[in-house]
Amino acid sequence: MADAPTRREVASGRRALLLAVPIAALSMAPLVWATISSLRPGEEIFRYLSPFSWRTVIPESVSLDNFVSVLQSSFAPALMNSVIVAFLSVTLGLVVAALAGFALAVLPFPGRGAVFAFMVVCFLVPFEAIAIPLSSTFRDLGLANTYAGLVLPALGNGLSIFLLRQFFMGVPASLAEAGRLDGLSWTGVFRRIYLPLSRGPLIGAGLILFVFQWQSFLWPLLIAPAPGVRVAPVAIADFAQETGVDYGQMFAAAILTAAIPLILLLAFQRHFTGSTASSGSKE
Amino acid sequence: MTTTTTARPRHDAPAQRARRGSTARRETWGSAALLLLPAVALLLVLRIIPTFAALSEAVPLGSERSPWSNFAYIFSDPSFWNAVRVTLIFSIIVNPLQIALALALAVLLTKRIPAVGLWRTLILLPIAVPQAVSAIIWLVLLRPDGPLNGIATSLGLPTVPWLTDPTWALASIIIVCSWVGVGYWMTFLVTGIKEIPLSLYEASALDGAGSWRQFWSITLPGLRRPLLFVLVADTVSNFLVFAPVRILTRGGPQGGTDLLMYNISERAYTLGDTQAASAATLVLVLIVVAVVTVQFRLLPGRED
Numbered sequence: 001m002a003d004a005p006t007r008r009e010v011a012s013g014r015r016a017l018l019l020a021v022p023i024a025a026l027s028m029a030p031l032v033w034a035t036i037s038s039l040r041p042g043e044e045i046f047r048y049l050s051p052f053s054w055r056t057v058i059p060e061s062v063s064l065d066n067f068v069s070v071l072q073s074s075f076a077p078a079l080m081n082s083v084i085v086a087f088l089s090v091t092l093g094l095v096v097a098a099l100a101g102f103a104l105a106v107l108p109f110p111g112r113g114a115v116f117a118f119m120v121v122c123f124l125v126p127f128e129a130i131a132i133p134l135s136s137t138f139r140d141l142g143l144a145n146t147y148a149g150l151v152l153p154a155l156g157n158g159l160s161i162f163l164l165r166q167f168f169m170g171v172p173a174s175l176a177e178a179g180r181l182d183g184l185s186w187t188g189v190f191r192r193i194y195l196p197l198s199r200g201p202l203i204g205a206g207l208i209l210f211v212f213q214w215q216s217f218l219w220p221l222l223i224a225p226a227p228g229v230r231v232a233p234v235a236i237a238d239f240a241q242e243t244g245v246d247y248g249q250m251f252a253a254a255i256l257t258a259a260i261p262l263i264l265l266l267a268f269q270r271h272f273t274g275s276t277a278s279s280g281s282k283e
Numbered sequence: 284m285t286t287t288t289t290a291r292p293r294h295d296a297p298a299q300r301a302r303r304g305s306t307a308r309r310e311t312w313g314s315a316a317l318l319l320l321p322a323v324a325l326l327l328v329l330r331i332i333p334t335f336a337a338l339s340e341a342v343p344l345g346s347e348r349s350p351w352s353n354f355a356y357i358f359s360d361p362s363f364w365n366a367v368r369v370t371l372i373f374s375i376i377v378n379p380l381q382i383a384l385a386l387a388l389a390v391l392l393t394k395r396i397p398a399v400g401l402w403r404t405l406i407l408l409p410i411a412v413p414q415a416v417s418a419i420i421w422l423v424l425l426r427p428d429g430p431l432n433g434i435a436t437s438l439g440l441p442t443v444p445w446l447t448d449p450t451w452a453l454a455s456i457i458i459v460c461s462w463v464g465v466g467y468w469m470t471f472l473v474t475g476i477k478e479i480p481l482s483l484y485e486a487s488a489l490d491g492a493g494s495w496r497q498f499w500s501i502t503l504p505g506l507r508r509p510l511l512f513v514l515v516a517d518t519v520s521n522f523l524v525f526a527p528v529r530i531l532t533r534g535g536p537q538g539g540t541d542l543l544m545y546n547i548s549e550r551a552y553t554l555g556d557t558q559a560a561s562a563a564t565l566v567l568v569l570i571v572v573a574v575v576t577v578q579f580r581l582l583p584g585r586e587d
């Protein structure tokens with residue numbers, strides 16, 4: 001029962017809740033408003049913007065038309081493509097980043113500082129600035145309109161390497177030394193000692209890789225415009241045509257795009273809440 | 284691959300030990316090379332080589348123009364200097380603001396709050412919406428006749444020229460970027476706080492330390508490495524802000540929100556001057572490298 005909350009902790013938690021709920025509500029407000037708007041039929045979105053009244057937040061009539069037509073359009077397969085591409089980017093990217101971050105944090109080898117500086121410089125270069133020359137190389141290699149073409153740029157992610165290095169450096173060096181003395185190879189030290197300790201940081205690095213891919217717009221536009229491999233952000237942009245923006249459909253598509261990470265995050269949070277913090281307790 | 288070291292004899296001759304030492308060192312170097320190979324190869328092909336392609340565009344060798352003519356051109360362009368000025372003002376405000384908010388939220392949301400994971404997730408959620416779309420949501424919210432001004436009016440407050448006044452427009456960009464970013468950076472600090480051993484807090488509570496005291500003497504020192512990460516990563520990402528500017532203000536009014544990334548993309552895509560755009564990109568990268576170097580010096584994350 002080392003982990004049971006004291007009465008004081010419970011009281012301060014209640015007080016913190018009074019702050020946390022309004023902040024979460026404020027953070028959600030623009031998305032809630034977009035959701036409400038996506039449930040309104042046609043041009044009603046702009047009818048009650050101003051002056052602000054209860055009609056601004058409560059639609060005259062609720063209709064799922066926008067969601068139905070979005071899901072029947074080419075947006076649905078695009079969302080599926082986004083999920084596949086993001087999944088591949090996160091899993092493969094985590095392997096690459098975890099190995100590199102471990103080597104940079106733990107292994108003593110000459111030139112370690114230089115290799116780390118190289119990685120930092122790599123994430124200082126804005127990807128948008130090199131997207132055009134890189135996309136012509138990719139097209140020459142036959143990677144246009146392929147999943148590989150979409151996934152590969154996400155794998156060279158200096159930021160996730162930097163994050164994992166920072167956390168691996170915080171693991172006491174004595175653990176690695178003990179493992180080495182017991183005859184573990186470096187990969188053994190990584191697998192048996194560092195990986196089990198770094199669930200939280202790995203989720204963080206996974207988040208970086210996921211966000212990079214989920215947000216990317218210019219690159220998919222350049223390298224994968226074909227309908228079969230189109231991703232969600234590119235498909236959403238189609239709702240803004242020269243003829244005008246279909247806000248209802250665009251907001252519906254945006255809500256669906258945000259819903260997938262929301263579900264994943266809620267599942268993850270439930271699974272990992274408090275897990276790493278229990279290091280002081282005896283289980 | 285690696286030769287397994289057999290059970291270690293405790294007392295061995297110095298020569299033997301030295302020989303084993305050098306094998307171990309070679310094994311370490313080999314492992315390091317192997318572990319780093321995928322990352323280094325990917326970064327070389329995906330980041331460094333294209334960067335040199337951009338560099339060769341900015342510094343055209345072998346033409347009759349001077350190789351530095353593109354830099355001479357942008358340095359004589361007042362719109363470029365305005366973009367540098369706006370970018371620096373934006374950075375000086377947005378980075379401390381976001382990091383302070385992210386840190387405060389991380390401390391708040393590692394307390395024993397009912398359903399704490401839910402509140403964390405809801406605050407993180409804005410990053411899950413493609414930025415091009417979330418900017419359009421804000422475009423409607425910030426309209427002169429939009430809901431935000433509607434709320435202000437119904438509370439009897441004056442309306443705000445969100446996107447039509449240069450200063451307010453920059454403030455709007457800061458608000459939108461922070462709405463997206465604060466929850467994201469908070470997440471890394473939450474992870475960092477959870478790595479701090481609970482026993483430190485328990486011990487200091489026994490010594491009668493209050494939560495303010497604990498924050499300064501335990502949380503902040505314990506967060507040094509994650510905080511350096513957030514500081515650097517947030518600074519870099521704020522130097523590269525593009526989509527909100529493109530959608531909300533197009534750099535205006537009167538160049539008040541002309542951040543460098545937007546200025547660069549205008550040069551490349553609207554004016555079709557990719558050489559000047561590449562030159563401006565290199566200046567941007569140099570500014571970012573300089574700032575990040577200072578941050579690494581000020582807040583060393585290593586002590587090994």
